[in-house]
Amino acid sequence: KAGVTQTPRYLIKTRGQQVTLSCSPISGHRSVSWYQQTPGQGLQFLFEYFSETQRNKGNFPGRFSGRQFSNSRSEMNVSTLELGDSALYLCASSSRKQGDTQYFGPGTRLTVL
Amino acid sequence: AQSVTQLGSHVSVSEGALVLLRCNYSSSVPPYLFWYVQYPNQGLQLLLKYTSAATLVKGINGFEAEFKKSETSFHLTKPSAHMSDAAEYFCAVRDPSQYSSASKIIFGSGTRLSIRP
Numbered sequence: 001k002a003g004v005t006q007t008p009r010y011l012i013k014t015r016g017q018q019v020t021l022s023c024s025p026i027s028g029h030r031s032v033s034w035y036q037q038t039p040g041q042g043l044q045f046l047f048e049y050f051s052e053t054q055r056n057k058g059n060f061p062g063r064f065s066g067r068q069f070s071n072s073r074s075e076m077n078v079s080t081l082e083l084g085d086s087a088l089y090l091c092a093s094s095s096r097k098q099g100d101t102q103y104f105g106p107g108t109r110l111t112v113l
Numbered sequence: 114a115q116s117v118t119q120l121g122s123h124v125s126v127s128e129g130a131l132v133l134l135r136c137n138y139s140s141s142v143p144p145y146l147f148w149y150v151q152y153p154n155q156g157l158q159l160l161l162k163y164t165s166a167a168t169l170v171k172g173i174n175g176f177e178a179e180f181k182k183s184e185t186s187f188h189l190t191k192p193s194a195h196m197s198d199a200a201e202y203f204c205a206v207r208d209p210s211q212y213s214s215a216s217k218i219i220f221g222s223g224t225r226l227s228i229r230p
Contacts, residue, residue, distance in 0.1 A: 045218075090157065092156075092157075099162075100207075101159065107155065
């Protein structure tokens, strides 16, 4: 089975721009979660989607949003980028059959200049 | 509430030596526990997980971890370190009795493992 894929792998944007990141889960996984990883804050939960519905959201401003499509693929969007948004954004998918264990993608490295 | 503590943000061992990465958790119920490894600019890869079956869990790449309820620990070990083991390792805990949401998974702050030739 193919793993979780994320595109693009690297992205450079400037302050004020917006960005969309994409995540394709493992086949059969209906839950997709997003995390932000920075050296100072570690891994922080952004949000989780299941069957096209957001079922949990972390403590991030409204500039961070996401959605999930009927094929379970997910996108997250960050508007009005700030320097502090520079991070590795990780997507993970899971399924109830596998005990809801999180399987991570390779991440998207976002740099905001 | 749950929490997880990884003792030592950086551990350095010689090639061929024992690797021991420490993880202590706090949970009001028997938890599910995980170890993940992250190589530079990569995502987290699942090494092993404990889900209330055998207390000694064997994972990939020769790693294993033992769940010790009395010590609230889930330390990761490998008998003989290899250069390719250099990476960051994360311990994570989840309460299995709660709604299985990713928001309920608590990650430790990570331990960077360096291997000396």
